[in-house]
Amino acid sequence: MKRGLADRAADWLAKLGAAGLLAMTAVVGWQVFGRYVLDSSPSWSEQTAMLLMIWYVFLAAAAGVWERFHIRIELLEQVMSPAHRRLLRIVIHVLIFFFGLVFCFYGTLLVWDVREHVIPSLGISRGWAYAVIPFAGLVMAIFSLGRIRVRLAEGKAR
Template identity: 60%
Template sequence: MRVISDWLVKFGAAGLILMTAIIGWQVFGRFVLNSSPSWSEQGSMVLMIWYVFFAAAAGFREGSHIRIGLLEDSVSESAARKIRLVINGVVALFGVVLLVYGAQLVWLVWDFVIPSLGVSRGAAYLPIPFCGLLIVLFAVTNFMAEWRGEKVQAD
């Protein structure tokens, strides 16, 4: 799971860098060349969908997601462990929702083309079910590790 998470972070970082370059090219084209590329806005939006979902899945695996630890910190370790088990279960359910409804979304819009890019709208949304599946795998892995009393968060 660690290797998958590392690759998600790398793909997310590459997507962010590429999106920044595309927006930079759009600004340069608009203000210097007086002609910005027609594909740059939609291209950067598709990249953002991809890298945000990759980063979200990796963030859950790495334990760097936003959470409120106040409740967990204010109870005994036994109660905190139970809270973490419930949270991993809820996150797994959320991953299932992303997987199922994301797959339906991809299926419904697959025949529609993003005009400025010439690619399927469904391709833009592929990371939703893919990362939903990864979130389920990460949550189940975290749940099992917590159940066994092992350290859950990444090194």
């Protein structure tokens, strides 16, 4: 089966998220080793781990909109007719679309507001920590529109 652009983009986002999780685990491991074995914890490790966590969570969350691996309760869906289930899923993606736009808008404001703040242990703008939020919000909105399109096409196929 041919994979579309959204499939490949979501796959890359999930892989970047997984790489961020691995990198954060290595940084925290180094911090623990430094603290308990070397008796000197690296000053940069805590803020680096936090930055990586923000990035991998938002990248994975964006991928999850397309890949549909977010937690959901399917009990309501199971008692609905297929047409109502399809409508419910469209409404859910409309909500996700708007939440994505909120992330995009307010994430951009957050990055702008903290752009001059420096993370002391890293020497970079605090804005870099949050730059993923508007990006992920935009991707969530785009993926939601794609899912809505898929659901609408399901209705036309019947």
